Amino acid sequence: MATPAKTPPPAPPADDPALVAAFEARIAAGESIEPKDWMPARYRKQLTRMMAQHAHSEIVGMLPEGNWITRAPTLRRKMSLIAKVQDEAGHGLYIYCGTETLGVERDELVEQLHDGRAKYSSIFNYPTLSWADMGVIGWFVDGAAIVNQTVLAKASYGPYARAMVRICKEENFHKRQGYEICATLAKGTPAQRAMLQDAIDRFWWPSLMMFGPSDKDSPNSAELLRWRVKRKTNDELRQRFVNLTVPQAQAIGVTLPDPDLRFNEETKNWEFGEIDWAEFREVISGNGPCNRERLAARNAAHAEGAWVREAALAHAAKRHRTTEAA
Amino acid sequence: MSEPTSAPNARPDAGDAGDVEDGEAGGIAAGDATTRERSVAGVRRKPEQDPLFEYLLRLGDDRLVLGHRLSEWCGHGPILEEDIATANVALDLVGQAAQLLKLAGVVEGKDRDEDALAYFREGVEYRNCLMVEQPNGDFGYTMLRQFLFDAHSLLLWEVLATGQHPALAAIAAKAIKETRYHVRHSSEWVIRLGDGTGESHARVARSLLELWRFTDELFERDAVDDAVAKLGVVVDTAGLRSRWDTMVEDVLTRATLAVPTGIAMQSGGRRGRHTEHLGHLLATMQIVARSHPGARW
Numbered sequence: 001m002a003t004p005a006k007t008p009p010p011a012p013p014a015d016d017p018a019l020v021a022a023f024e025a026r027i028a029a030g031e032s033i034e035p036k037d038w039m040p041a042r043y044r045k046q047l048t049r050m051m052a053q054h055a056h057s058e059i060v061g062m063l064p065e066g067n068w069i070t071r072a073p074t075l076r077r078k079m080s081l082i083a084k085v086q087d088e089a090g091h092g093l094y095i096y097c098g099t100e101t102l103g104v105e106r107d108e109l110v111e112q113l114h115d116g117r118a119k120y121s122s123i124f125n126y127p128t129l130s131w132a133d134m135g136v137i138g139w140f141v142d143g144a145a146i147v148n149q150t151v152l153a154k155a156s157y158g159p160y161a162r163a164m165v166r167i168c169k170e171e172n173f174h175k176r177q178g179y180e181i182c183a184t185l186a187k188g189t190p191a192q193r194a195m196l197q198d199a200i201d202r203f204w205w206p207s208l209m210m211f212g213p214s215d216k217d218s219p220n221s222a223e224l225l226r227w228r229v230k231r232k233t234n235d236e237l238r239q240r241f242v243n244l245t246v247p248q249a250q251a252i253g254v255t256l257p258d259p260d261l262r263f264n265e266e267t268k269n270w271e272f273g274e275i276d277w278a279e280f281r282e283v284i285s286g287n288g289p290c291n292r293e294r295l296a297a298r299n300a301a302h303a304e305g306a307w308v309r310e311a312a313l314a315h316a317a318k319r320h321r322t323t324e325a326a
Numbered sequence: 327m328s329e330p331t332s333a334p335n336a337r338p339d340a341g342d343a344g345d346v347e348d349g350e351a352g353g354i355a356a357g358d359a360t361t362r363e364r365s366v367a368g369v370r371r372k373p374e375q376d377p378l379f380e381y382l383l384r385l386g387d388d389r390l391v392l393g394h395r396l397s398e399w400c401g402h403g404p405i406l407e408e409d410i411a412t413a414n415v416a417l418d419l420v421g422q423a424a425q426l427l428k429l430a431g432v433v434e435g436k437d438r439d440e441d442a443l444a445y446f447r448e449g450v451e452y453r454n455c456l457m458v459e460q461p462n463g464d465f466g467y468t469m470l471r472q473f474l475f476d477a478h479s480l481l482l483w484e485v486l487a488t489g490q491h492p493a494l495a496a497i498a499a500k501a502i503k504e505t506r507y508h509v510r511h512s513s514e515w516v517i518r519l520g521d522g523t524g525e526s527h528a529r530v531a532r533s534l535l536e537l538w539r540f541t542d543e544l545f546e547r548d549a550v551d552d553a554v555a556k557l558g559v560v561v562d563t564a565g566l567r568s569r570w571d572t573m574v575e576d577v578l579t580r581a582t583l584a585v586p587t588g589i590a591m592q593s594g595g596r597r598g599r600h601t602e603h604l605g606h607l608l609a610t611m612q613i614v615a616r617s618h619p620g621a622r623w
Binding site for chain 2: 059062063066069070071072073074075076077078079082083085086089090092093096131181184185187188189191192297300301302304305306307308309310311312314315316318
């Protein structure tokens with residue numbers, strides 16, 4: 001392990017069992033964990049990973065929607081879309097600040113995103129092909145994010161939970177806006193209705209994949225649930241999303257591309273067909289339709305901005321010297 | 327093209343062109359002198375016939391086109407904070423444009439709203455200045471263009487806010503607050519980049535030389551300006567220019583950049599004589615709206 005050029009990965013310190021017990025007791029009592037509190041190394045690591053993935057998703061998520069800002073069909077829609085993408089940048093920034101409370105710098109996380117080590121939500125590796133995608137992304141993707149984040153707002157780590165409360169408010173607004181775009185298209189011309197249905201057909205299954213692997217394939221969940229890093233399992237959240245979304249689809253008269261979709265009177269759940277997990281694995285391992293493009297765009301922006309960041313630092317240093325000399 | 331166009335393509339009602347000799351005037355109808363002149367002598371366009379409409383289009387189109395350009399940066403900025411800031415400025419500009427074009431539509435009285443004006447006019451009907459339609463270039467070019475425009479914009483809004491046209495004055499009053507922030511943001515970047523590293527200085531100095539040829543157009547005065555002055559929208563263009571010069575010189579000096587001299591100027595946007603870039607911008611902007619005429623979004 002002794003490669004001197006690199007900092008060795010921090011060996012997980014053997015957590016003191018007494019401290020772990022006290023920590024778990026606090027969690028069990030519903031207390032919130034704050035940055036200065038002691039926490040198990042694995043807790044810190046899991047949270048960092050989750051928060052970083054969330055921040056990265058906000059940043060990469062700007063690209064598929066940014067793709068339609070210049071083509072939005074009315075000035076009002078153009079403004080809402082710019083505002084939405086701007087909110088996403090704000091969320092990313094906010095959550096990166098959250099990870100800094102765990103001792104991880106934003107630069108380091110951004111580097112992990114850019115070199116492909118870090119994950120972000122697989123949904124953003126699908127292309128946006130029509131204006132209707134702007135509606136459907138708001139409705140499904142922000143809708144799914146809300147289902148996730150509403151429970152994360154009760155997560156045990158204080159800074160993340162508080163970030164979720166704030167972010168959820170904006171996501172709710174985005175979701176309403178997206179659904180309203182869809183409702184408008186649903187009442188529109190035959191071409192608009194076809195555009196909408198096509199977007200729904202493309203985004204439905206990837207949206208269900210946003211909740212991650214099925215519980216039986218998600219080995220980390222038990223501990224994360226006990227520590228209130230997560231509050232519900234992937235499958236529970238996915239079911240909740242489906243239950244919320246199906247009636248919304250009925251309300252605007254569109255179909256969801258799943259012949260197995262049916263209401264179970266006993267469980268009151270909308271049961272749905274099998275997710276294509278092979279596709280999911282392909283996309284998260286880098287082979288989705290837009291993985292390369294998304295990372296290339298982020299890397300290009302970062303590389304082309306290098307001279308700007310350097311200039312800003314150089315100027316700030318000059319200013320600092322001038323102020324000190326004065 | 328050896329033979330002039332003749333019978334098969336001639337308009338059937340061009341009866342008085344019967345005695346055209348082959349080859350004369352390339353086959354253009356040419357009867358007696360009066361008829362010949364009537365057929366070819368067009369009208370001189372007089373934009374001042376509806377000066378307030380024209381004036382509002384100029385203001386609105388500047389902001390729509392620049393806001394559109396800025397929004398192209400969304401997600402591609404040099405740093406996350408700038409994605410937020412440029413989106414914010416783009417949003418303000420498109421918002422101002424929407425208000426201005428809406429008012430233009432009301433003034434015109436032909437039942438065109440802001441979207442009809444934004445999405446269903448051709449490039450030659452756009453009245454923005456040439457500077458705003460130029461491609462973004464690097465971040466320094468974008469910020470410098472923004473500063474040159476913002477400085478003009480702030481000074482202009484300050485004048486228009488006190489004007490005699492209440493609806494325009496109201497738009498101006500709101501825009502002043504936004505534009506103050508825009509100027510601060512863009513001028514700080516010009517200073518940072520000008521007085522940053524050797525590379526940033528060289529880049530922004532080059533952009534300044536590129537952009538300077540579009541600056542006079544901001545202060546061009548024509549019959550439209552004179553006509554709106556009679557309607558109470560009085561802008562002292564020379565005074566505006568001198569305040570702008572002071573403001574720009576101050577920032578450029580702090581950015582260790584020199585005001586360019588001896589640059590040949592370009593203009594034409596106010597009359598619809600644009601650079602080739604505008605057509606592509608509008609093709610993108612208008613594609614969805616125009617593909618579905620009459621649709622609601």
